Amino acid sequence: AQKVTQAQTEISVVEKEDVTLDCVYETRDTTYYLFWYKQPPSGELVFLIRRNSFDEQNEISGRYSWNFQKSTSSFNFTITASQVVDSAVYFCALSQNFGNEKLTFGTGTRLTIIP
C-alpha cells in the first residue's frame, strides 16, 4: 500500500520569510511519481511539479524549490521570500506504475502568509 504523510497541518509565516513544507511517502514500488499541488482559497487544484523516482535532482522554479531524497522517502517543498499569494493548502501526492495510476494524496498543509 502507498501512503503520503504531511505532518504539518497548518503553518503561518510572515511575508518574505522562507518556509518548507514536508512530505514523506511510503511505497513498495521502485518506479513511482511524486507531485505537489496547490489549492488556493478559490478551490481549484493547481499542478506545481512532478518528479519520477529515478530523478533525485533538486528542482528550482522561481521562488519554489523541491528537495527529493529517496534515502529518507521525502519530497519537501520550499518557498523562498514568501508572498501573500502563496497562501493556500498544499498537497503532496504519489502515483505508481501502469495499472495503479491513481494519485494518493497527503492530508495537505495549510499555509498562511501574514502581510
Add this chain to the structure above:
Amino acid sequence: DAGVIQSPRHEVTEMGQEVTLRCKPISGHDYLFWYRQTMMRGLELLIYFNNNVPIDDSGMPEDRFSAKMPNASFSTLKIQPSEPRDSAVYFCASSLRLAGGVGTDTQYFGPGTRLTVL
C-alpha cells in the same frame, strides 16, 4: 487549450434526489479520474477510466454511486439517491499515458463541483 471542464460548479439538492455531475477531459487525454474531497477524508479517488473503460472503481462508496464514460470527451458521476453525507467537492482530472506505457503523465484537475445535499 481548454482545461478540464466540470458542470455544474455548485449543486444543492435534497436528500433522496438524483444528482449527476459532468466532466469533459482535456482533448487527447486517455485517462479520466473522479476524486472526492471532504474535511474528514481529504482527497480520495472514486474511480478512473482508461480509454473509456473503468479500471478501478474500488473507491466508489456504495451502489448509490455510478460513473460512466460513453466517449472520450465526456464522463458522468451519478448519485442516486443522494444523502447528506455525500456533500463534498467532486473533482474530475485527466491525463495522458506516458510513452512506453509505464504510467500516466500529470493529472490536471477541473475546478470541481461543490455538492450540498440537504
